[in-house]
Amino acid sequence: xTKKAVIGLVAFIFLTGLIFRIxxxxxxxxxxxxxxxxxxxxxxxxxxxxxxxxQEHHGxxxxxxxxxxxxxxxxxxxxxxxxxxxRLVPAVLGAGLILLLLLMAGGLGREAMIFAGAALALxxxxxxxxxxxxxxxxxxxxxxxxxxSGWRFFKHPSAGWAALAGIAAxxxxxxxxxxxxxxxxxFLSIIALYFWEKKTGRKEKSGSxxxxxxxxFPGPKKTAVGVAVxxxxxxxxxxLFFSSFGTNPAGLLxxxxxxxxxxxxxxxxxxxxxxFWFYFKMLAFPGGRxxxxxxxxxxxxxxxxxxxxxxxxxxSRQGDSVFKRxxxxxxxxxxxxxxxxxxxxPWNAMPFYLGVILLAGSGAELIWSVSPHxxxxxxxxxxxxxxxxxxxxxxxxxxxxxxxxxSNPYVYAQTSNDYLKxxxxxENVTAESPEGRNTLIVVAAPADRTWPLPWSLRKFTxxxxxxxxxxxxxxxxxxxxxxxxPGPWPFEDDASHIDSYFELxxxxxxxxxxxxxxxxxxxxxxxPGK
Amino acid sequence: xxxxxxLPSAVAAILAMSLLASAPAPTLQQEEKEVLKIELxxxxxxxxxxxxxxxxxxxxxxxxxxxxxxxxGTILLSREKAVISSDLEPVIGELSFVTDGEKSGEDGYxxxxxxxxxxxxxxxxxxxxxxxxxxWHYHGQARVYRDVVVQVSDDKDFITxxxxxxxxxxxxxxxxxxxxxxxxxxxxEGKLIDPRGIKARHVRLYSAGNTSNxxxxxxxxxxxxxxxx
Numbered sequence: 001x002t003k004k005a006v007i008g009l010v011a012f013i014f015l016t017g018l019i020f021r022i023x024x025x026x027x028x029x030x031x032x033x034x035x036x037x038x039x040x041x042x043x044x045x046x047x048x049x050x051x052x053x054x055q056e057h058h059g060x061x062x063x064x065x066x067x068x069x070x071x072x073x074x075x076x077x078x079x080x081x082x083x084x085x086x087r088l089v090p091a092v093l094g095a096g097l098i099l100l101l102l103l104m105a106g107g108l109g110r111e112a113m114i115f116a117g118a119a120l121a122l123x124x125x126x127x128x129x130x131x132x133x134x135x136x137x138x139x140x141x142x143x144x145x146x147x148x149s150g151w152r153f154f155k156h157p158s159a160g161w162a163a164l165a166g167i168a169a170x171x172x173x174x175x176x177x178x179x180x181x182x183x184x185x186x187f188l189s190i191i192a193l194y195f196w197e198k199k200t201g202r203k204e205k206s207g208s209x210x211x212x213x214x215x216x217f218p219g220p221k222k223t224a225v226g227v228a229v230x231x232x233x234x235x236x237x238x239x240l241f242f243s244s245f246g247t248n249p250a251g252l253l254x255x256x257x258x259x260x261x262x263x264x265x266x267x268x269x270x271x272x273x274x275x276f277w278f279y280f281k282m283l284a285f286p287g288g289r290x291x292x293x294x295x296x297x298x299x300x301x302x303x304x305x306x307x308x309x310x311x312x313x314x315x316s317r318q319g320d321s322v323f324k325r326x327x328x329x330x331x332x333x334x335x336x337x338x339x340x341x342x343x344x345x346p347w348n349a350m351p352f353y354l355g356v357i358l359l360a361g362s363g364a365e366l367i368w369s370v371s372p373h374x375x376x377x378x379x380x381x382x383x384x385x386x387x388x389x390x391x392x393x394x395x396x397x398x399x400x401x402x403x404x405x406x407s408n409p410y411v412y413a414q415t416s417n418d419y420l421k422x423x424x425x426x427e428n429v430t431a432e433s434p435e436g437r438n439t440l441i442v443v444a445a446p447a448d449r450t451w452p453l454p455w456s457l458r459k460f461t462x463x464x465x466x467x468x469x470x471x472x473x474x475x476x477x478x479x480x481x482x483x484x485x486p487g488p489w490p491f492e493d494d495a496s497h498i499d500s501y502f503e504l505x506x507x508x509x510x511x512x513x514x515x516x517x518x519x520x521x522x523x524x525x526x527x528p529g530k
Numbered sequence: 531x532x533x534x535x536x537l538p539s540a541v542a543a544i545l546a547m548s549l550l551a552s553a554p555a556p557t558l559q560q561e562e563k564e565v566l567k568i569e570l571x572x573x574x575x576x577x578x579x580x581x582x583x584x585x586x587x588x589x590x591x592x593x594x595x596x597x598x599x600x601x602x603g604t605i606l607l608s609r610e611k612a613v614i615s616s617d618l619e620p621v622i623g624e625l626s627f628v629t630d631g632e633k634s635g636e637d638g639y640x641x642x643x644x645x646x647x648x649x650x651x652x653x654x655x656x657x658x659x660x661x662x663x664x665x666w667h668y669h670g671q672a673r674v675y676r677d678v679v680v681q682v683s684d685d686k687d688f689i690t691x692x693x694x695x696x697x698x699x700x701x702x703x704x705x706x707x708x709x710x711x712x713x714x715x716x717x718x719e720g721k722l723i724d725p726r727g728i729k730a731r732h733v734r735l736y737s738a739g740n741t742s743n744x745x746x747x748x749x750x751x752x753x754x755x756x757x758x759x
Contacts, residue, residue: 418741486672486715498700501674501713503741509672509715519700527702 017121035452042078054258090137094130103148107323116361142172170237189329269342286409305363331355422502635670645744682730
């Protein structure tokens, strides 16, 4: 394959991945977690201040990366933000992963890189969570960046690559503290790789399964300098972000404290405790209802081929089997570690699924390189291509049709589409009312039934939040709109309000009570003279 | 003086007479009426698992509906009666499910009609005094059906002599007029509507999607009345 062809294919794959990630970003209702992050960012946007909270919200990288996007969109307040502006950051970084593969081309091989890029561009799982305003995609992007830079250092030791790897690693840590799991998995993989290569590498033999290529580790001096540069730049980057660029010097220490907090939460699991095989089942056999096949078994099967191929050295094959073995060790270790932690949410699979995709690229290349003859290659393409097409079809369904439906295996505690009708009702009822955006709105619901209302009601100036309706002061009970979970009629007058129900999440309802005067005005505007 | 002495007695007498006049009324009514017996399906609200792929189901108010009294002799009129619909080809199930007596909230017991405003209509065979209409849209999950409107008429086309007995389409989005009845969450109890003895042969029930999706469902509709009256 010529260099031009490779560049053309990578550009096409990148554009495909980008379109899947940025099209219709406002379509899916804000998830509970996204709304939390959005308001946290809103505070940074409005006040220019950020202070790391070791208890919640993870690291600040997502917020700082969103700032320039919000400025470019002309947003100066939370009220001026939109879902699209916020989600653009993870969406572009998600597509950026495809470009990062270029740095790994020497390790994976050009053709494996193209297959891996196609899998990244089309994977419904990776696309779905690249469209989420949460820390996961920035975290995975910077993880890929430091692995790629680290690989470049391994092949061509220089302070530049070590520094790039360090900056990316620091940013990964400042995106999400759980990056320590990934660092641990990578460290263990390097140790395992070292001993593996030491044992088998002396008898390198092309075409052999038993004695694959020998790794050539950088010398002790270069390694020491590289590690020192890596650690220094990583620490400096992490400190810059966690300290809010020097304004909160204790931020980095707080992030270390947070590790204990998140470790406790992770081991406890709570309402997000899931069995060991949760991620594997979600990706391979999610079951569920709805039309079409939901499964990324195609990528997993190719990854198995890639894993086997990592132990085969053939000088005629592209790439470096040492890199492939590192990716295999890393993927297995990270997958085991994430699966062993009781606390699981679907997006936590992203860091190791990136490794699965790299292996899948290598597996596809292994199959592709079975024969150099064009007719056979054409036949192989016919075998592989439907798998990729099916991934694309799944991505369309997952992101543009069933983005909030329980039939979508990646939907997790997702706000229902019906919730948008509640927001529309509030907007419509208050639109031309005398008080407009100053209409008093009362939300009387426990925390798990409140979000994403604070995001959706960000343009209203008088919104009060209580845990239960009986805690709402008497004067606030006269609010124009009251939102509560379903229950007995809360007002003395049986006909004082109009009630409407909306689904917050599947099976979880919210009831909106609109005061009669507001409702009648709205009805008059809607159906004049009737 | 006589007036002063007799006034309290007169007031007491008037009060006593009014109490006597009003007290026998419910007694008489109760003598003529009986509790409507509705066979309820098994409740489907079983716990609140956190896994979102098993819907989080919730109790609604925690209280059962009180007893509903109907004139003695009231019977179920709608069982196995003919059903027609605005959706000529239901997405799932058969229109006959609406009156087949099966009220389970599980899959396989409901008919699914397309999105937007849809109706089903039951032909009772002859005009009769209707005493109760009970509707089960779908009670396998906590959800609310929108724009529920129930009309009765002797005209099968619902052009003349149409009476609306229930309407919670608050904003008139279904175009049948704005209603003030309250929305409600589906449960295994069904929604009981009181048609107040109005005589009609046809019962038409509208809805326009629900909080969970845009489709319209019916597990069962039961119409109770006095036959031949």
